[in-house]
Amino acid sequence: xxxxxxxxxxxxxxxxxxxxxxxxxxxxxxxENAKPDGEPFLVVDGVGAGxxxxxxxxxxxxxxxxxxxxxxxxxxWTVIGICDQ
Amino acid sequence: xxxxxxxxxVTLSRPHPSVAGFKFVIAVPxxxxxxxGGAKPDGEDIVVYDxxxxxDGSKIAFSDSAEAxxxxxxxxxxxxxxxxxxxDSLTITEGK
Numbered sequence: 001x002x003x004x005x006x007x008x009x010x011x012x013x014x015x016x017x018x019x020x021x022x023x024x025x026x027x028x029x030x031x032e033n034a035k036p037d038g039e040p041f042l043v044v045d046g047v048g049a050g051x052x053x054x055x056x057x058x059x060x061x062x063x064x065x066x067x068x069x070x071x072x073x074x075x076x077w078t079v080i081g082i083c084d085q
Numbered sequence: 086x087x088x089x090x091x092x093x094x095v096t097l098s099r100p101h102p103s104v105a106g107f108k109f110v111i112a113v114p115x116x117x118x119x120x121x122g123g124a125k126p127d128g129e130d131i132v133v134y135d136x137x138x139x140x141d142g143s144k145i146a147f148s149d150s151a152e153a154x155x156x157x158x159x160x161x162x163x164x165x166x167x168x169x170x171x172x173d174s175l176t177i178t179e180g181k
Contacts, residue, residue, distance in 0.1 A: 005179065006178075006179075007177055007178060007179040008175060008176050008177035008178050008179070009175075009176055009178075010088075010146065010170075010172050010174070010175045010176075011172070011173045011174045011175075011176075012146070012170035012171055012172050012173055013171070013173055014137050014138070014170065014171040015137070015169060015170030015171065016137075016156060016169045016170065019169065019170060024086075024146070024170075026088075026120075026175065026177065028117070036117060038117075039087065039114070039115065039116050039117050039120075039128070040088075040115075040117055040120055041086060041087050041088070042086040042087075042088065042146050043086075051178040051179065052178065052179050061150075061151060061152045061155065064152070065155070071155070071158055072155055072156045072157075072158050073152075073155060073156070074086070074148035074152050074153060074155055074156050074167045074169045075086070075148065075152060075169070076086075076148060076150055076151075076152040077086070
């Protein structure tokens with residue numbers, strides 16, 4: 001799990017069937033000192049996070065498949081919480 | 086899923102049976118700088134499996150790691166990059 005900041009979102013019409021109806025957030029992973037840690041990437045949001053929010057993201061592919069409800073989804077990263085501080 | 090831009094395709098003259106008929110594209114992943122600066126992607130290019138019809142200049146999101154092979158379950162495929170969507174629009178709200 002990692003802390004990240006929501007810095008945008010993506011819209012896609014043509015996509016893997018399992019992604020239908022899911023919000024795709026562009027998340028910048030952060031170090032503990034709030035400095036960027038690597039490149040931003042797209043994360044599936046099941047929590048309802050918005051732009052600028054600090055989120056907890058998980059790379060558990062099994063959790064992603066459970067959340068989306070599709071054994072064949074290519075998703076790895078999901079938002080699992082919004083951080084207060 | 087990482088963001089990338091397609092710059093070409095790969096054609097196999099002799100594919101492994103498990104990937105026969107598959108389509109592959111060459112994609113350049115976006116970095117933080119290229120995303121925030123609105124520039125062309127400048128990551129290290131990678132070959133991505135694609136069945137969505139990505140073409141030159143398409144902006145895509147691809148899965149790497151083990152999840153790239155998940156769409157083929159229960160079959161096992163030697164795929165480590167899977168084009169999961171063609172991006173219509175990307176909105177960047179914050180540069181920090």
